[in-house]
Amino acid sequence: MPASQTMETTVGCYGARHQWRRKVNRILKVIAKDSSLLGRIARKTVTSIPGISRSVTLQERLVLGSMPRIYYSYCAARAANLAFSLGYKEVSILEFGVAGGNGLVALEAIKEIIERYLPIKIRLFGFDIGSGLPMAVDYRDLPYHWQSGFYEMDVKLLRSRLKTAELVLGPISETIPTFISRPNVDAPIGMISFDLDYYSSTVDAFRIFRIDLAAILPRVMCYMDDVIGTTECYSDFTGERLAIAEFNQQNTARKISPCYDFEDFAIERWQQKIMIYHDFTHPLYNRYVGNPSTDAQIPLSR
Ligand SMILES: C[S@@+](CC[C@H](N)C(=O)[O-])C[C@H]1O[C@@H](n2cnc3c(N)ncnc32)[C@H](O)[C@@H]1O
Numbered sequence: 001m002p003a004s005q006t007m008e009t010t011v012g013c014y015g016a017r018h019q020w021r022r023k024v025n026r027i028l029k030v031i032a033k034d035s036s037l038l039g040r041i042a043r044k045t046v047t048s049i050p051g052i053s054r055s056v057t058l059q060e061r062l063v064l065g066s067m068p069r070i071y072y073s074y075c076a077a078r079a080a081n082l083a084f085s086l087g088y089k090e091v092s093i094l095e096f097g098v099a100g101g102n103g104l105v106a107l108e109a110i111k112e113i114i115e116r117y118l119p120i121k122i123r124l125f126g127f128d129i130g131s132g133l134p135m136a137v138d139y140r141d142l143p144y145h146w147q148s149g150f151y152e153m154d155v156k157l158l159r160s161r162l163k164t165a166e167l168v169l170g171p172i173s174e175t176i177p178t179f180i181s182r183p184n185v186d187a188p189i190g191m192i193s194f195d196l197d198y199y200s201s202t203v204d205a206f207r208i209f210r211i212d213l214a215a216i217l218p219r220v221m222c223y224m225d226d227v228i229g230t231t232e233c234y235s236d237f238t239g240e241r242l243a244i245a246e247f248n249q250q251n252t253a254r255k256i257s258p259c260y261d262f263e264d265f266a267i268e269r270w271q272q273k274i275m276i277y278h279d280f281t282h283p284l285y286n287r288y289v290g291n292p293s294t295d296a297q298i299p300l301s302r
Pocket residue numbers: 095096097098099100101102103104127128129130131132133134150151152153170171172173195196197198201204
């Protein structure tokens with residue numbers, strides 16, 4: 001077969017594949033945003049089609065909900081992306097409140113997936129007292145809902161399951177000061193899960209934001225587990241919500257804000273638990289991290 005013919009066939013084949021992929025992209029975009037039952041079914045179905053599931057991007061996997069613990073995956077992927085855009089080779093993810101360890105094990109699976117898509121290494125840390133919830137300090141810890149000793153960890157079992165995540169055991173009022181006294185500037189913090197249940201523990205956990213600025217990204221993806229619930233009677237005057245409100249009152253240039261970046265997603269409840277910590281004084285806060293080749297023009301439509 002002449003070389004030119006081979007080329008033509010290859011180009012034709014590539015062109016057809018390219019067109020097919022563009023059509024698929026358009027369909028994926030539509031079903032990703034569809035909040036109806038049909039949309040949910042379509043998302044599940046489409047990601048189980050081998051030809052599609054093999055070729056989806058990380059962003060597509062996120063919008064289609066085809067990742068473990070989507071709320072952790074979303075935060076972790078955004079943290080990894082920001083760290084990469086800012087030139088880092090590593091990023092740290094912290095889970096405050098580990099209990100049996102399901103969250104940390106999920107984070108290990110998420111790390112493996114993200115590291116396949118992005119040239120960045122993820123370091124994982126799980127902080128917990130180990131012996132279950134400590135004593136509630138007062139009504140702000142919702143003792144009518146939680147009791148000390150709940151969620152005790154089987155440390156040996158969890159350690160045997162973890163591959164790379166580090167367990168940091170002890171009350172966070174003690175472990176966080178030690179952790180921030182040894183800041184790792186090569187792997188700045190990019191995501192934190194706050195799942196400590198109590199107001200008092202969450203206030204202690206916010207001490208993490210006192211870490212050297214070189215060891216934390218200017219924006220940190222935060223998962224706030226205890227801001228919406230079922231029977232907890234969460235309020236703006238107790239629990240995690242109060243801790244966040246007080247943090248924002250006490251700080252003018254550092255704020256914890258809800259995340260409003262879900263326009264490409266179907267509306268789902270977990271999105272209400274995603275917040276972003278902003279440090280407006282961080283030396284990298286204003287560094288452009290977009291893509292000028294796609295973001296810099298809005299051409300006039302024909
Ligand atoms: C609801 S559980 C965490 C569940 C876990 N994130 C998951 O996804 O499975 C809350 C955990 O916070 C821990 N915790 C609460 N206050 C703490 C404190 N002051 N210091 C350390 N750990 C604390 C408790 O020991 C408990 O295991």
